[in-house]
Amino acid sequence: MTKTINQVTKSVLNVGEMASGAKLTVPVYHFAGQSDAPSVYIQANMHGAEVQGNAVIYQLLEQLRNLHILGDITLVPYANPVGCNHKNGEYTLGRFDPITGVNWNRMYHHNPDLVVPFVQDNFDASEQEIKAKFKQVLLDDIDQQLDHNMYGLTTGQRIAYQLQKMAHQADLVLDLHTGPISSKHLYCPEYARASASYFNIEHTLLIPNEFDGALDEATFCPWWSLAQAYAAKGRPLVLNKESFTVELGSQEQIDLDVALDDANSVLTYLSYKGVIKGVSKGANNGADSTSEQFVPAPMTRFACYLKDYKAFCSPMGGMVDYLAEFGVPLPAGEPLARILRMDNYGDGDALHYISLDKEVIPILHFASASVNQGTELYKVFTEFFTL
Numbered sequence: 001m002t003k004t005i006n007q008v009t010k011s012v013l014n015v016g017e018m019a020s021g022a023k024l025t026v027p028v029y030h031f032a033g034q035s036d037a038p039s040v041y042i043q044a045n046m047h048g049a050e051v052q053g054n055a056v057i058y059q060l061l062e063q064l065r066n067l068h069i070l071g072d073i074t075l076v077p078y079a080n081p082v083g084c085n086h087k088n089g090e091y092t093l094g095r096f097d098p099i100t101g102v103n104w105n106r107m108y109h110h111n112p113d114l115v116v117p118f119v120q121d122n123f124d125a126s127e128q129e130i131k132a133k134f135k136q137v138l139l140d141d142i143d144q145q146l147d148h149n150m151y152g153l154t155t156g157q158r159i160a161y162q163l164q165k166m167a168h169q170a171d172l173v174l175d176l177h178t179g180p181i182s183s184k185h186l187y188c189p190e191y192a193r194a195s196a197s198y199f200n201i202e203h204t205l206l207i208p209n210e211f212d213g214a215l216d217e218a219t220f221c222p223w224w225s226l227a228q229a230y231a232a233k234g235r236p237l238v239l240n241k242e243s244f245t246v247e248l249g250s251q252e253q254i255d256l257d258v259a260l261d262d263a264n265s266v267l268t269y270l271s272y273k274g275v276i277k278g279v280s281k282g283a284n285n286g287a288d289s290t291s292e293q294f295v296p297a298p299m300t301r302f303a304c305y306l307k308d309y310k311a312f313c314s315p316m317g318g319m320v321d322y323l324a325e326f327g328v329p330l331p332a333g334e335p336l337a338r339i340l341r342m343d344n345y346g347d348g349d350a351l352h353y354i355s356l357d358k359e360v361i362p363i364l365h366f367a368s369a370s371v372n373q374g375t376e377l378y379k380v381f382t383e384f385f386t387l
Helices: 052-064 112-122 127-148 155-167 190-198 215-232 256-272
Strands: 008-017 023-031 040-044 067-069 073-076 172-179 184-189 203-207 242-250 276-280 302-305 309-313 318-322 335-340 351-355 361-365 376-381
Touching (some): 008 155, 023 052, 052 172, 052 242, 073 155, 155 215, 184 215, 190 242, 318 376
Parallel strands (some): 040 073, 040 172, 184 203
Antiparallel strands (some): 008 023, 023 073, 309 376
């Protein structure tokens, strides 16, 4: 019996042009689903140095070839060809558009004026019709921005809007990122809190159901607003639209073994949403066999609200020895870091211990040991709780 392998189709999306006329292109991979299960869009590397998501997409492509895929899945590595090629010496910059200075992940489009007239015109439509029609409204709105904006678009907007157009065609959206030096954590809209427990990620930031420029917000906010508008008129809807930013650890490095774990985390969530089945289509002998089901790993999952996610800035310049362990509650008064000031040696205090007067969970810290006064040293969970 011949082993069945899902066919992945590859296309190339042209997202812009350089001054020389060279095309800016992005690879796009697609699996066609076998049913009307939720569809998925996953992208990586919107920020230049945040490369681990590309390794995760590779591992997802490898595994998805042999799984039962029920919903359409689109995967986009190297989402920002400008950012991932923006080098300065050995470092990849690529967090901000070098022309405008704007964060690449704050250029997505949101039009809150679409919701009210849509509800007025489609209040009695079936739920299936509402989903199809509103998706088309979102796609038409993006096309209007791409093709008929009389003042034109920045390079970053043109890239972001074309990615967003693909994302709007999906029910579930995952944007893969990393931090500077970071633990894994998940940005989850407050209304989708239950889904956070299906990722193998110990730390979740619950973000408001509001738009602040990022892809996850640009794709879930319209649907959340639509559901709220219908509910206000006495018609509750279950739209099954979710979007997340998945922070995979530290930037400027990939680890394919860790990426396999991260891919399994994504597949666990997709299994929960009914996009895939954890059954292999082929075994080594060519016969169908049952593989390990994708189930959430047992772990304590900590969460905090975005308003309680605090940046701690250095009270002085110096050389920093980062002490606090990621992801572990740090008692009040225990040191986060110590700062070396060699200029004070012999006539002052050369070593300064830095602590907070409340319990926190360190999530990430600045990439360099050399800091100015006011540099953001750590980001920490405060007022945290378990999911």
